Amino acid sequence: MASMGIFFALAGAACAALMAGIGSAIGVGKAGQAAAGVVTEDPAKFSKVLILQLLPGTQGIYGLLIAFITLTQIGIMGGDANLSAVKGLLYFAACMPMAFVGLISAIQQANAAVSAIALVSKKPDQFGKSMIFPAMVETYAILALLVSILSIFGIAGLAV
Amino acid sequence: MAKDSYIYAVARIRSHELQLLNAAFMEQLLAAPDEAGCLRLLSEHGWGTPDMSAEQMLDGETEKTWELIRELVGDLSVFHVFLYENDYHNLKAAIKEACTGGRHPGIYVENSVFPACMLEEAVESRSFGDLPEHMREPAERAMDTLLSTRDGQLCDCIIDRAALCAIRKAGAETGSELLALYGELTAAIGDIKTAVRALRTGKSLEFLRTSLAPCATLDEARLSEAAESMEALVAYLDTTIYADAVPELEKSPAAFECWCDNYLIRRIRPQLSNSFGIDPLAAYILARRMEIRSVRIILTGKRNDMAESLIRGRVRETYV
Numbered sequence: 129m130a131s132m133g134i135f136f137a138l139a140g141a142a143c144a145a146l147m148a149g150i151g152s153a154i155g156v157g158k159a160g161q162a163a164a165g166v167v168t169e170d171p172a173k174f175s176k177v178l179i180l181q182l183l184p185g186t187q188g189i190y191g192l193l194i195a196f197i198t199l200t201q202i203g204i205m206g207g208d209a210n211l212s213a214v215k216g217l218l219y220f221a222a223c224m225p226m227a228f229v230g231l232i233s234a235i236q237q238a239n240a241a242v243s244a245i246a247l248v249s250k251k252p253d254q255f256g257k258s259m260i261f262p263a264m265v266e267t268y269a270i271l272a273l274l275v276s277i278l279s280i281f282g283i284a285g286l287a288v
Numbered sequence: 289m290a291k292d293s294y295i296y297a298v299a300r301i302r303s304h305e306l307q308l309l310n311a312a313f314m315e316q317l318l319a320a321p322d323e324a325g326c327l328r329l330l331s332e333h334g335w336g337t338p339d340m341s342a343e344q345m346l347d348g349e350t351e352k353t354w355e356l357i358r359e360l361v362g363d364l365s366v367f368h369v370f371l372y373e374n375d376y377h378n379l380k381a382a383i384k385e386a387c388t389g390g391r392h393p394g395i396y397v398e399n400s401v402f403p404a405c406m407l408e409e410a411v412e413s414r415s416f417g418d419l420p421e422h423m424r425e426p427a428e429r430a431m432d433t434l435l436s437t438r439d440g441q442l443c444d445c446i447i448d449r450a451a452l453c454a455i456r457k458a459g460a461e462t463g464s465e466l467l468a469l470y471g472e473l474t475a476a477i478g479d480i481k482t483a484v485r486a487l488r489t490g491k492s493l494e495f496l497r498t499s500l501a502p503c504a505t506l507d508e509a510r511l512s513e514a515a516e517s518m519e520a521l522v523a524y525l526d527t528t529i530y531a532d533a534v535p536e537l538e539k540s541p542a543a544f545e546c547w548c549d550n551y552l553i554r555r556i557r558p559q560l561s562n563s564f565g566i567d568p569l570a571a572y573i574l575a576r577r578m579e580i581r582s583v584r585i586i587l588t589g590k591r592n593d594m595a596e597s598l599i600r601g602r603v604r605e606t607y608v
Binding site for chain 2: 158162164168169250
């Protein structure tokens with residue numbers, strides 16, 4: 129049963145990287161389609177729509193960060209990889225906020241980015257404002273990132 | 289097709305919407321001294337070249353719209369709801385040509401689902417089985433009616449009813465709310481126009497019952513009974529969602545048609561802020577159709593020296 133600890137922790141890290149990564153891939157893909165549509169009609173808007181396309185990509189980076197920190201903490205990247213099953217489950221739980229919020233927020237941010245790209249295609253001078261709408265969704269990804277980071281660092285000190 | 293499949297197409301349409309004619313441009317056209325002045329303004333806006341005739345310019349713009357949609361969507365089947373009107377027009381033309389004998393160039397319209405020559409051949413050889421399924425029965429019935437009664441109006445009514453049924457069905461089958469609305473409105477408005485025409489020409493209740501297409505927003509039985517007098521028709525329409533159209537209907541058929549187009553434009557306008565799905569593309573097609581219609585009205589008015597106020601009253605609202 130003790131060996132299950134490392135399995136649970138690793139599963140949590142994998143979920144964070146996987147789900148947030150999937151969300152970002154879907155999001156960047158969606159925004160990319162809209163960006164390509166705008167650039168087809170007006171290549172001069174490339175730089176503006178590129179920034180908007182990249183916004184849903186951050187969740188994937190956050191997921192990677194959580195996975196990396198977890199792997200470091202549980203000793204997979206070097207050190208003692210012995211974990212109790214309870215501690216492994218705690219790491220698993222700590223990774224979940226980033227996994228789920230990463231997946232959903234990336235897709236929702238992409239929807240906002242697609243609409244923002246449409247706004248830029250019609251009113252390029254409103255680029256600054258158009259960035260704010262998808263950026264608002266980022267708040268929740270950052271909150272999930274914070275909760276996951278604080279939890280992962282907090283678990284290390286627990287005697288379970 | 290999934291909603292996300294149209295993201296690229298909608299983004300391109302957003303750029304094309306910038307080229308749509310707005311109310312200010314329509315005012316400029318109305319203020320132009322004559323047709324040549326209007327054509328000059330339109331060519332400056334990117335509509336054809338100044339040496340083009342009005343018809344060439346308008347046909348060119350219609351073709352440009354469909355070329356763009358073809359490029360964006362590839363498979364146009366989802367937009368058959370807009371094209372069936374032309375197919376049924378061609379079917380009507382083919383039946384009349386076959387019954388009267390001889391060839392009449394220029395009676396067929398382009399941008400249809402089925403090639404006009406295919407309809408022409410099938411009707412001429414009376415091979416109705418070669419026609420699309422939804423055209424077979426009405427085509428045969430319309431031809432038999434025309435041959436036996438020589439009543440062109442009755443023949444038109446059979447085909448028009450079939451067209452309305454096909455448009456409504458095609459709209460509902462797309463799964464798009466906007467296309468379903470278009471199909472429903474086309475059928476309902478077609479029924480109201482038929483009822484008014486029947487009332488003015490003194491057609492029988494039986495004629496109306498066979499001419500009205502089924503639709504969800506009107507009760508065909510009540511509409512055909514109400515078409516006995518204008519008062520009864522108005523009283524019935526007042527109980528439907530078309531109550532706002534009643535004053536226009538009482539004014540003139542042209543005013544009623546204008547109300548219908550404006551109502552549709554108002555219903556599709558929310559698509560300007562929708563970035564997903566087929567609906568913004570459908571709205572663009574309708575917006576282009578309406579602006580071409582408005583330009584045609586202005587050009588015809590200018591050509592015939594109509595008063596500006598009269599033309600203005602018939603110009604449709606703009607999408608942008």
